[in-house]
Amino acid sequence: MKPEEIRVQLSEQPLTPETPIAEAGAIWLARLASAGIDSDDDDDDLDERTREQQRHHARPTITSYETALRIFVRWAERNGRTRLGDLQITDLVTYARTLRKRSYDLSQRAATQHPDRRERLSERTIHAYVRPLFGFLALADSQGAISFRIAAARPEVSRVLPRLPDPVAPTPPDLRRLVRFYDKPHGEEHERQMLTRLRNAALLHVLFSTGARISEALSLDVGDVVRDRRILPRVIVRGKGRREGTLFIRRHAEQALHRYLAARHWPSATEPLFIAFDPRTAGSRLSRISGWRIVTSAANALADRLIWEGKTDEAELLRQVTPHTFRHFVGYHLLNEGVSLAEVSQILRHRSVEVTRSFYASYTDVQLQEVHDQFSADPWPDE
Structure with missing residues (x-):
């Protein structure tokens, strides 16, 4: 039996008060892993990327839920709660x-080897461990496997959770110099070195132009951005929650993509846009780790140059750059140019304008301060 068939079969098992919590957790995770995939489809007819696009939850999300559930199961078993029917709101x-x-330390190894190094969990980590339990127990609640309603448990648990600070996007450095870091060779290049540099340049230009998440950029295929050897100005992409959005390719990114794909002799539409060129993984889709390394290596190298120029503050900001910094730069720059919050929200493909507002709240306060200082009335001078 194929892994996907095993997950689907496991996900269909019913939950009862007698179901062990660990087993119930495996059933819930199996449901998440197969959500959105038609079990009647032939596995051989769907490649892995297509299956990932059909899932409602990304693999890293499922992995984080699995970790949270494993920690809870360990705690519950230590406290004599092994079955779903044993759980009460007070336990949560x-x-x-x-x-x-x-x-309390979640690492057994840390508890035995370094008992004096236990530290308080951060507020976000606590929420990350507790939040998935609501989804897990909602499934048990829907099948009558627990003795309480999840709607009653949620406010009780939320009352004892630490309050999270409002999310605020960090003020990004000016990335207009960084985006051109890979545009020109820094010496003689062999073919593989040239292809690598052109790929890196194209990736930076795409991030700078679109404000795309690194996962969105790396998920693109050649056919997503090219028609008849012409770079498309608008690219459809699926972001968080499988929501469809549009990436806007500006002229500089179009030119970088054209140089890169021409050097690859215009590969077929089904091939990944950004691929690896090292001998071990040549031809495979570029990994998220490699994407981060391309960005951070350029940022650190540019920071070293700025140190020599005496621009230490700018260099320090560049050392903190990640692929997501490009996204914040796009948001801040558009707002600074007078683009409305609603339009920025659509360009960044946020779930709602309130998400955009929360991330850039500190920026809007600064902007309002500047407007207030510039246009507010002053008292008449003393006569």
Whole structure:
């Protein structure tokens, strides 16, 4: 039996009060892993990328949920709660409080080898461990496998969770110099070195032009951006939550993509846009880790140059650059040019304008301060 068939079969098992919590968790995770995929499809007819596009949850998300669930199951079993029917609302509240205790360490190895190094979990980590439990228990609740309603448990647990600070996008450095880091060779190049540099340049230009998430950029195929050897000005992409959005390719990014694909002799539409060129993984889709390395290596190299120019503050900001910094730069730059918050929200493909507002709240406060200082009335001078 194929892995996908095993997951689908496991996900269809019913939950009862007698179901072990660990087994119920495996059933819930199997449902997440197969969500959105038609079980009648032939596995041989769907490649892995197509299956990933059909999933409602990305693999890293499922992996983080699995970690959170494993930690909860370990805690529950230590406290005599092995079946779904054993759980009570007070158990969930106690678990949330336990996560907040300084003496609690989730790592068994740390507890045995470094008992004096236990540190308090961050607020975001606590929420990341508790939040998936609501989804897991909602499934159990829908099948009558627990003795309480999840709607009643949620406010009780939320009351003891630490309050999260409002998300704020960090003020990014000026990336207009960084985006051209790979445009020109820094010496003689062999073919593989040239292809690597052109690929890196194209990636930076795409991030700078579109504000795309690194996962969105790396998921593109050649056919997503090219028609008859012409770079498309608008590219359809699926972002978080499988929501469809548009990436806008500006002239500089179009030229970088054209140089890169021409050097690859215009590969077929089904091939990945950004591929690896090292001998071990040549031809495979560029990994997220490699994408990060391309960006951070350029940022650090440019920072070294700026140190020699005496621009230490700018260099320090560049050392903190990640692929996501390009996204923040696009947001800040558009707002600074007078683009409305609603339009920036659509360009960045946020779930709602309120998400955009929360991320750039500190920026809008600064902007309002500048407007207030510039246009507010002053008292008449003393006569």
